[in-house]
């Protein structure tokens with residue numbers, strides 16, 4: 423498959439059993455692009471120049487210009503970096519074993535370890551919101567982003583404020599397992615290549631999310647490498663959309679869309695920057711509700727039940743009693 427002028431063999435990607443189609447790759451000047459965004463459908467924009475001033479953000483440049491701040495780096499003994507919310511571990515004092523180790527590093531330390539990284543060693547994933555501790559050159563790069571274009575997108579789609587720009591630097595082969603976020607996202611690829619597999623919010627019944635109170639809230643329980651079809655039978659019917667992003671590509675990743683992200687194997691490290699926006703007011707609700715709205719409804723029901731029952735172990739049995747014999 424050749425994307426962004428680069429060709430890849432199968433060995434560059436993890437192979438899964440479900441079918442996928444390609445996410446459209448369009449110019450930002452194509453009217454279909456703004457239509458897809460307004461319909462909350464994914465699209466790869468090939469020429470926004472959104473972060474053109476960051477094309478020079480390789481390890482050397484970042485090491486020289488990112489400043490003295492500390493950076494959150496996850497370490498994994500395998501390829502997966504399944505996100506977990508540490509606050510939920512304490513809140514429900516669960517005996518939860520984090521799947522990855524989180525450490526704080528200075529950038530020069532991370533850069534050095536990444537330069538010397540060899541396949542087979544612990545994989546690393548730097549994940550840190552950009553903040554005002556970065557050096558002057560990077561502030562200038564940031565100010566030179568194509569804010570006109572993205573501000574128009576925010577306005578035309580009635581989004582809320584930009585909440586953060588997450589800087590992501592990953593070793594080849596890293597996987598962020600399938601999950602959804604509750605914010606709109608323009609994902610800008612700066613260095614290296616990343617493969618996204620997306621699933622519509624309507625797939626919520628096929629991806630079996632963890633409970634809302636669980637540290638893996640918003641993540642799927644299904645391990646794509648070992649899908650337990652007995653536990654998760656509906657996963658069998660899933661199908662997705664995929665794209666490989668290269669430098670300069672921007673993926674519109676709509677709120678509540680499930681996504682699995684891989685840093686292409688046997689290649690270079692990857693540098694990405696996302697733009698997370700709060701959603702705007704929902705406006706006129708039309709019926710029947712769409713998939714993402716049903717996900718929000720289910721989240722609210724789970725939250726209300728935990729609040730009311732005070733014991734997370736009582737939520738399942740009560741919901742079971744509510745459904746059995748009435749709705750089955």
Ligand SMILES: O=C(O)C(=O)C[C@H](CCCc1ccccc1)C(=O)O
Nearest residue numbers: 505590598601603607609683694696
């Ligand atoms: O931009 C996005 O939404 C992604 O999922 C990009 C993903 C890393 C995100 C890490 C993460 C996952 C869940 C909660 C908070 C942070 C990647 O590029 O590997």
Ligand SMILES: [Zn+2]
Nearest residue numbers: 601602603681
């Ligand atoms: Zn995400």
